[in-house]
Amino acid sequence: MVGIMPIRQLPDTMINQIAAGEVVERPASVVKELVENALDAGASRIEIATAGGGLGLIRVIDDGAGIAPEELPLAVGRHCTSKLGGDIHDIRTLGFRGEALPSIGSVARLTIRSRTADADNGAEISVEGGVTSTVRPAAANRGTTVEVRDLFFATPARLKFMKGPRAEAAAIADVVKRIAMAFPQVRFTLSGSDRSTLELPPAGDQNDRPARIAQILGSEFGENSLAVDAEREGVRLTGHISIPSWSRATAQQQYAFVNGRPVRDKLIAGAIRGAFADVLPRDRHAVTTLFLWLDPADVDVNVHPAKADVRFRDAGLVRGLIVGAIRQTLAGAGIRASTSASASMLEAFRGERAPAPVTPHDFHRPLGSGFAEQEQALFDAGPTVSARQAEGDSGDTVSADAPLGAARAQIHENYIVAQTADSLVIVDQHAAHERLVYEALKRGLDERPVASQMLLLPEVIDLPEEDADRLAAQAPLLARLGLGLERFGPSAVAVRETPAMLGETDIHGLVRDLADELAENDTADTLRARLNKVAATMACHGSVRSGRRLRPDEMNALLREMEATPGSGTCNHGRPTYIELKLTDIERLFGRR
Numbered sequence: 030m031v032g033i034m035p036i037r038q039l040p041d042t043m044i045n046q047i048a049a050g051e052v053v054e055r056p057a058s059v060v061k062e063l064v065e066n067a068l069d070a071g072a073s074r075i076e077i078a079t080a081g082g083g084l085g086l087i088r089v090i091d092d093g094a095g096i097a098p099e100e101l102p103l104a105v106g107r108h109c110t111s112k113l114g115g116d117i118h119d120i121r122t123l124g125f126r127g128e129a130l131p132s133i134g135s136v137a138r139l140t141i142r143s144r145t146a147d148a149d150n151g152a153e154i155s156v157e158g159g160v161t162s163t164v165r166p167a168a169a170n171r172g173t174t175v176e177v178r179d180l181f182f183a184t185p186a187r188l189k190f191m192k193g194p195r196a197e198a199a200a201i202a203d204v205v206k207r208i209a210m211a212f213p214q215v216r217f218t219l220s221g222s223d224r225s226t227l228e229l230p231p232a233g234d235q236n237d238r239p240a241r242i243a244q245i246l247g248s249e250f251g252e253n254s255l256a257v258d259a260e261r262e263g264v265r266l267t268g269h270i271s272i273p274s275w276s277r278a279t280a281q282q283q284y285a286f287v288n289g290r291p292v293r294d295k296l297i298a299g300a301i302r303g304a305f306a307d308v309l310p311r312d313r314h315a316v317t318t319l320f321l322w323l324d325p326a327d328v329d330v331n332v333h334p335a336k337a338d339v340r341f342r343d344a345g346l347v348r349g350l351i352v353g354a355i356r357q358t359l360a361g362a363g364i365r366a367s368t369s370a371s372a373s374m375l376e377a378f379r380g381e382r383a384p385a386p387v388t389p390h391d392f393h394r395p396l397g398s399g400f401a402e403q404e405q406a407l408f409d410a411g412p413t414v415s416a417r418q419a420e421g422d423s424g425d426t427v428s429a430d431a432p433l434g435a436a437r438a439q440i441h442e443n444y445i446v447a448q449t450a451d452s453l454v455i456v457d458q459h460a461a462h463e464r465l466v467y468e469a470l471k472r473g474l475d476e477r478p479v480a481s482q483m484l485l486l487p488e489v490i491d492l493p494e495e496d497a498d499r500l501a502a503q504a505p506l507l508a509r510l511g512l513g514l515e516r517f518g519p520s521a522v523a524v525r526e527t528p529a530m531l532g533e534t535d536i537h538g539l540v541r542d543l544a545d546e547l548a549e550n551d552t553a554d555t556l557r558a559r560l561n562k563v564a565a566t567m568a569c570h571g572s573v574r575s576g577r578r579l580r581p582d583e584m585n586a587l588l589r590e591m592e593a594t595p596g597s598g599t600c601n602h603g604r605p606t607y608i609e610l611k612l613t614d615i616e617r618l619f620g621r622r
């Protein structure tokens with residue numbers, strides 16, 4: 030068939046729909062483009078409202094410069110922009126391609142109403158599925174109102190890729206937060222039937238961002254983060270990174286900006302991962318707000334129509350700057366990061382409760398540099414002398430025929446040494462317990478609910494609104510897993526019960542991680558996979574019980590439980606939960622064979 034049709038110019042609507050395929054991936058992309066236009070127009074307040082996950086309605090109202098009536102047809106025309114001054118290598122506005130409005134107009138019903146400061150009257154234009162109306166007079170305040178209805182009605186195939194209103198609404202909130210962090214002096218309001226209102230009053234300016242960051246990430250971030258400020262060969266990096274103990278289950282809370290433009294960049298994400306590699310396990314992620322400032326000529330933002338990817342002229346320089354600056358910041362704060370971790374470890378070994386901001390992950394996280402000698406000494410004097418016999422008779426009454434044998438001792442407060450008929454077994458109590466909790470939670474999903482333990486006082490946890498939404502929506506599921514929580518005001522949940530088998534656990538960390546998991550897997554995964562992930566996240570928190578001295582009967586009970594639990598040979602991270610040394614191997618080691 031190819032070659033039969035003559036070559037011809039595509040009609041404009043089709044060209045715009047092709048462009049829309051890249052610029053307007055989902056409702057959040059429309060919000061991003063419209064909010065960027067408002068910012069380029071110098072707006073100081075931007076009101077965004079959405080319904081139906083943005084597929085039904087997106088409305089963005091700004092108090093910016095406005096568009097003159099005679100320019101309205103140009104604004105919705107292809108490749109029409111007021112921004113590019115003639116040098117594609119010197120881009121200082123968020124928009125520059127002149128593509129967003131015509132693209133949106135080709136796939137949705139778009140209306141723009143606007144009035145400039147010096148005009149007495151406003152005007153309005155609309156584009157529906159690529160068909161542009163005439164310009165009509167309209168009453169309007171100074172500024173611009175853009176309304177987008179029935180997104181993708183003209184390209185129904187695209188609709189099939191949408192994840193459902195909740196996920197799309199969450200993606201919209203994420204986009205707004207990313208942009209809002211870059212423009213602290215601007216007031217943002219996100220409302221509509223998709224959510225209860227997110228209100229971000231002006232907070233600071235380009236040189237004073239912490240208040241805006243706190244509005245978005247919560248005030249806890251301030252207390253658990255370190256300031257980064259470094260420069261290398263004309264490239265400046267500023268921002269904040271969380272201390273390792275305040276890590277998250279996903280990289281969702283990593284915010285990056287290049288010359289004030291929010292970006293999702295692989296190079297930056299990779300540099301962050303690399304910088305934290307020594308202090309965070311692979312499955313944990315730092316919370317970061319990083320701002321890169323460099324000569325606009327040294328970075329290309331015209332890599333993709335959505336303008337979220339960037340290309341640096343000197344990628345190695347940027348990567349080196351980020352990795353170096355983060356590592357240096359962490360090292361400089363070594364005392365703080367490592368003392369809280371080691372202190373909590375000591376406490377855990379003594380069977381006390383870990384302080385709130387430290388997650389149980391500290392127990393299996395390799396400590397970074399700066400583990401002060403003094404503390405090391407204290408640590409050594411404490412638990413390491415405790416290798417002790419599993420005294421009494423319980424050890425002997427357990428049959429050594431059992432696959433994991435009879436417990437003989439617990440060493441270093443975490444390793445159970447057991448004896449079978451022909452081998453020596455060493456169990457990593459932490460890893461094993463985590464696995465058992467995970468399996469029990471999964472059973473809890475299928476069979477009977479997991480036992481919970483009532484808190485004396487409900488624990489109120491402040492969270493971003495979307496997170497509180499998601500948790501509240503999943504409350505029945507979480508209840509089956511033994512976690513009883515309910516909505517507490519617009520941006521908090523109250524936890525009343527925790528799974529009994531988790532023991533004393535860091536509830537704040539657990540709930541934050543669950544919110545991350547739910548955000549990441551809102552609709553993409555199957556229900557089953559999602560439940561399993563939630564269970565895994567909870568199990569991870571249950572492992573706080575490692576480092577606890579166990580009585581001989583407790584050790585044996587753990588061994589028997591492991592034998593009875595399928596899949597207990599590896600922990601949730603795929604590491605073994607026990608190792609077995611055959612007697613013959615031991616004899617070989619001693620040269621007896």
Ligand code: ADP
Nearest residue numbers: 066070104110111124125126127128129130173
């Ligand atoms: P770009 O932002 O790349 O220039 P758009 O299609 O997004 O392309 O917008 C086209 C033009 O319409 C802009 O260059 C600007 O002049 C005008 N415009 C769009 N939105 C607004 C707004 N909210 N306020 C003022 N002018 C706007």
Ligand code: MG
Nearest residue numbers: 062066124129
């Ligand atoms: Mg634009």
